[in-house]
Amino acid sequence: MLESPWLIAALWIGMALLASMISIRTAISVALIEIIVGAVAGNVIPWAGSLAGVQAKLETTPWINFLAGFGSILLTFLAGAEIEPDVLKKHWKPSLAIGFVSFLMPFLGAMAAAYYLLHWNAQASMIAGVALSTTSVAVVYAVMIETGLNKKDIGKLILASCFVTDLGTVLALGAMFANYNWWLVLFLGVSAVIMPFAPRLTRRFLQRYEGQVSEPEIKLLLFMLFILGGLGAAANSEAVLPAYILGLVVAGVLRDHKETVYHIRVAVFALLTPFYFLKAGALISANAIAQGAGVILLLLLVKVGAKFIGVYPTAKLFKMDHRISMYTTLLMSTGLTFGTISAMFGLTRNLIDSSQYSTLVVVVIASAVVPTLIAQKWFQPQHELVEENGNGA
Amino acid sequence: MVHKKILHGLDGSKGSFKALEESIELAKRYGAELHTVSVEEVPHYPGTVGEVIEAKHAANGKFGQAMQQARELAQKAGVELHCHVFTGHEVKTIIEFIKEKGFDLLVIGFMGHSALYDRVMGSTCHSLVRLAPCAVLVVK
Numbered sequence: 001m002l003e004s005p006w007l008i009a010a011l012w013i014g015m016a017l018l019a020s021m022i023s024i025r026t027a028i029s030v031a032l033i034e035i036i037v038g039a040v041a042g043n044v045i046p047w048a049g050s051l052a053g054v055q056a057k058l059e060t061t062p063w064i065n066f067l068a069g070f071g072s073i074l075l076t077f078l079a080g081a082e083i084e085p086d087v088l089k090k091h092w093k094p095s096l097a098i099g100f101v102s103f104l105m106p107f108l109g110a111m112a113a114a115y116y117l118l119h120w121n122a123q124a125s126m127i128a129g130v131a132l133s134t135t136s137v138a139v140v141y142a143v144m145i146e147t148g149l150n151k152k153d154i155g156k157l158i159l160a161s162c163f164v165t166d167l168g169t170v171l172a173l174g175a176m177f178a179n180y181n182w183w184l185v186l187f188l189g190v191s192a193v194i195m196p197f198a199p200r201l202t203r204r205f206l207q208r209y210e211g212q213v214s215e216p217e218i219k220l221l222l223f224m225l226f227i228l229g230g231l232g233a234a235a236n237s238e239a240v241l242p243a244y245i246l247g248l249v250v251a252g253v254l255r256d257h258k259e260t261v262y263h264i265r266v267a268v269f270a271l272l273t274p275f276y277f278l279k280a281g282a283l284i285s286a287n288a289i290a291q292g293a294g295v296i297l298l299l300l301l302v303k304v305g306a307k308f309i310g311v312y313p314t315a316k317l318f319k320m321d322h323r324i325s326m327y328t329t330l331l332m333s334t335g336l337t338f339g340t341i342s343a344m345f346g347l348t349r350n351l352i353d354s355s356q357y358s359t360l361v362v363v364v365i366a367s368a369v370v371p372t373l374i375a376q377k378w379f380q381p382q383h384e385l386v387e388e389n390g391n392g393a
Numbered sequence: 394m395v396h397k398k399i400l401h402g403l404d405g406s407k408g409s410f411k412a413l414e415e416s417i418e419l420a421k422r423y424g425a426e427l428h429t430v431s432v433e434e435v436p437h438y439p440g441t442v443g444e445v446i447e448a449k450h451a452a453n454g455k456f457g458q459a460m461q462q463a464r465e466l467a468q469k470a471g472v473e474l475h476c477h478v479f480t481g482h483e484v485k486t487i488i489e490f491i492k493e494k495g496f497d498l499l500v501i502g503f504m505g506h507s508a509l510y511d512r513v514m515g516s517t518c519h520s521l522v523r524l525a526p527c528a529v530l531v532v533k
Contacts, residue, residue: 028436029437029440029444082441136438138439139438146481261443265447268443273441277440337441368438
């Protein structure tokens with residue numbers, strides 16, 4: 001067992017380094033590779049220890065938990081801040097409709113499947129509903145960039161709908177398990193004061209301090225995130241809810257300050273998200289996956305099926321043809337970051353057990369890969385190659 | 394065989410510049426049109442939008458430099474070079490581009506990966522040779 005925090009840190013950063021190298025070599029996202037590396041280490045270390053006759057496990061300490069939690073808050077904040085408010089305004093009607101059903105149907109479907117078919121208790125079923133209701137904006141965005149659809153109306157509409165779905169997820173996560181007490185009142189009150197002023201205050205800080213090496217504007221954002229997150233946590237809500245909403249409200253301001261966003265990303269990707277994703281992987285139990293393969297397949301089918309029931313007819317209602325409706329539905333069936341955040345929320349609050357957590361995270365990962373492959377292989381809308389910054393013919 | 398429209402694959406590596414020198418020679422010899430294509434590959438299944446944006450940003454910088462160097466090389470040889478940059482899957486994008494523009498020769502540098510990497514991940518070079526609808530010259 002490692003005692004020294006430096007050695008524990010070296011082990012975790014070593015895993016993060018390995019994940020980065022694999023990610024660069026394979027062009028698969030570092031987040032996904034970190035989950036996989038975490039899962040391998042989390043399962044292989046105890047196994048190797050048992051072979052050697054010693055008790056060994058991948059250490060998670062309070063400070064690793066803090067860094068992982070901090071990582072998830074900033075991931076969520078960045079997810080909110082990455083929205084283009086103009087796109088949401090332009091496509092608000094269809095994106096609200098598609099995004100809402102894309103959240104609601106799998107939320108209800110997965111919750112019912114977990115409760116009635118798998119006989120999970122009510123709280124675990126709710127976590128299953130939330131974790132599988134998500135859509136991965138990032139996975140969808142990568143596909144849009146590859147196909148050039150991010151520059152077309154259909155691509156922008158799909159992305160805006162994904163943001164609405166994720167908003168549904170964080171609202172559900174924040175509201176369903178909260179204690180309805182004075183802490184919640186205080187949290188809502190402080191949020192109601194901070195949120196409307198956050199864009200103006202952030203803009204003012206950026207105008208005045210951007211470029212300073214001590215980064216006061218980033219500290220201001222962190223200050224707001226910690227206050228809201230702390231009050232949210234005191235009400236047993238989830239810190240990612242205010243983080244996502246704060247991201248949404250300052251998105252318009254940060255759009256004009258790419259350098260600041262870049263600095264936040266560097267700090268987050270280098271120091272915080274590796275701890276989050278590695279931990280998310282380390283908590284996966286290989287035994288639970290092996291024993292629950294059928295459950296994993298069932299929940300994946302429920303998630304994708306429920307997205308079809310909700311999104312496909314809604315897309316048709318907004319006059320998308322069959323191919324585009326199928327493409328939209330499949331892309332909105334993806335999930336990754338918010339799904340793992342929801343599952344981790346459930347596990348750390350003992351709402352689900354280790355085996356349920358493992359099942360949910362594997363379903364979430366599968367939902368990032370399988371629908372994307374099907375969408376790209378069979379339903380990709382016709383598109384021309386879109387040139388970047390060459391001097392082409 | 395006389396080539397009239399040559400496409401060169403530029404990824405910024407030493408191998409791809411060696412292939413560019415060969416392409417320039419061929420373009421001069423045949424009086425052919427010379428194009429170069431670079432493909433930015435964004436990470437698959439990303440956890441955040443930022444991961445995609447930063448990967449694209451890094452690729453833009455890398456390919457911007459490589460294109461500049463390639464243009465200078467071509468200019469020195471008195472050959473006009475048309476540069477193209479796309480985002481997507483390397484092999485798929487290059488094959489689509491060849492079909493769309495009707496190139497009759499693809500020139501690429503040999504990329505030496507380990508045997509294990511090639512077996513597990515497949516090699517871009519092999520895939521291009523297998524799938525290209527035109528003649529392919531691999532420069533080693």
